Amino acid sequence: MDRAVIFLGPPGAGKGTQAKELAKLYRVPHLSTGDMFREHVSLGTPLGEQVKPIMARGELVPDSLVLKMVRERIERPDCSHGFVFDGFPRTVAQAQYLSVLLRQNGYRPALVVHFALDPALVLKRITGRRMCKVGGEIYNIYERPPKVDGRCDNDGGELIQRPDDREEIVAPRLEAYEKLTEPLVSYYQRLGRLHDVDASKSIEEVRRRVLEIVRNSR
Ligand code: AMP
Numbered sequence: 001m002d003r004a005v006i007f008l009g010p011p012g013a014g015k016g017t018q019a020k021e022l023a024k025l026y027r028v029p030h031l032s033t034g035d036m037f038r039e040h041v042s043l044g045t046p047l048g049e050q051v052k053p054i055m056a057r058g059e060l061v062p063d064s065l066v067l068k069m070v071r072e073r074i075e076r077p078d079c080s081h082g083f084v085f086d087g088f089p090r091t092v093a094q095a096q097y098l099s100v101l102l103r104q105n106g107y108r109p110a111l112v113v114h115f116a117l118d119p120a121l122v123l124k125r126i127t128g129r130r131m132c133k134v135g136g137e138i139y140n141i142y143e144r145p146p147k148v149d150g151r152c153d154n155d156g157g158e159l160i161q162r163p164d165d166r167e168e169i170v171a172p173r174l175e176a177y178e179k180l181t182e183p184l185v186s187y188y189q190r191l192g193r194l195h196d197v198d199a200s201k202s203i204e205e206v207r208r209r210v211l212e213i214v215r216n217s218r
Contacts, residue, residue, distance in 0.1 A: 001026040001028055001081060001082040001214070002081055002082050002108075003082045003107060003108050003110065003111060003217075004074075004082060004083055004084075004085065004098075004102055004107055004108075004110040004111070005022065005082070005083075005084045005085065005110065005111045005112075005113060005214065006085045006088070006089070006098075006110045006111070006112045006113065006188075007019045007084065007085065007086045007087075007113050007115065008112055008113065008114045008115065008181070008184055008185065008188070008194075009114060009115025009116065009117060009199060010115075010117055010119075010122050010174065010177050010181075011122065011125075011126055011170075011173055011174070011177065012117070012121075012122050012123075012124075012125030012126035012129060013115035013116075013117045013122070013125065013199040014115060014125075014199050014203065014206060015086050015087065015115055016032060016034075016086055016087075016138055017138050017203060018115075018203075018206055018207060018210050019032065019084045019085075019086035020086075021207060022084050022210060022211075022214065023083070023084040025211075026081075026082065026084075026214075027081075028079075028081055028082045028083050028084060029078055029079055029083045029084070030083075030084050030086060031070070031073060031074070031079075031083050031084065031085050031086065031088065032086040032087050032088075033061075033066060033069070033070065033085075033086075033087045033088040033090075034086075034087045035086075035136070036069060036073070037051050037055060037061060037069075038055075041055065047065065047069070050065065051065065055164055056163065056164065056169070057169070057172060058164055058169040058170070058171070058172035058173040058176065059172060059176060060090060060091070060176050060180060063091060063093050063094055063097075066088065066090075066094060067094065067097050070088060070094075070098070070101075071101060074101065074105065075105065082107075085110075089184065090180060090181045090184075091180045091181065091184075092183055092184060092187055095184055095187060095188070098110065109191075109193060110193065111193065111195070111213070111214065111217045112188045112193045112194050112195065113195050113197055113210055113213055113214075114185060114188075114194050114195065114196050114197065115197050115199035115206075116196055116197065116198060116199055117199040117200055118200060119174075121200055122174065123167075123170060123174075124142060125140065125143075126165050126170050126173075127165065127166075127167055127170065128140040128141045128142040128143065129161070129162070129165050130146075130150075130159040130160065130161055131159065131160055131161075131162055132152035132154070132155065132157040132158070132159055133157050133158045133159070133160050134152065134155050134156075134157030134158075135152065135154055135155050135157060137152050137153070137154055137157075139152075139159060144203070146159060195213040195217075197209045197210060197213070
């Protein structure tokens with residue numbers, strides 16, 4: 001792949017599921033800043049202690065903390081053939097910093113895949129989302145239920161709801177998306193980097209469209 005791919009879109013649009021698959025297919029790292037922060041929280045690191053209350057409120061972590069973590073991560077050797085970002089960048093400042101970082105590290109400008117989803121569907125997607133406690137596999141009780149209620153198809157792990165997927169935390173998360181992340185859509189559009197995906201389609205259809213975009217990109 002030899003490039004950075006960015007998955008942009010509201011929470012619940014299916015970015016995580018698709019980003020993991022694309023990364024696996026191209027054998028490059030899947031870099032979810034949300035997963036990285038959740039790991040820091042569960043390990044109780046100093047960064048984890050700092051971001052825990054922010055995430056619990058459904059707000060964005062300050063750019064300075066995100067950018068330091070991302071820089072350290074993409075400078076690791078396993079990123080040398082590209083990577084897939086999921087949930088980053090989320091502000092125009094993060095996007096500007098990323099373009100400098102990519103240039104400094106010898107990468108081409110990022111390819112941006114935009115998951116467009118009707119706001120009415122976003123709430124259903126988020127509140128229906130369940131995650132395997134063991135392997136992180138994502139389900140949706142409405143659209144993609146597990147074979148056995150509450151258990152992961154892959155490893156039988158318990159399926160849990162992310163604390164910030166509860167209905168009362170969703171509103172501030174969507175507000176943060178609209179105010180801070182949505183401006184990135186026109187930012188990347190102006191740069192001619194944006195490719196749209198209709199995220200209301202099935203996982204299979206979205207997968208096909210994502211692959212088409214990546215294969216046709218230069
Ligand atoms: P996600 O799993 O991508 O929905 O992220 C979960 C939470 O982690 C977000 O609600 C933010 O609090 C935080 N977070 C993840 N990525 C970023 C980012 N790029 N900038 C700021 N906060 C982030």
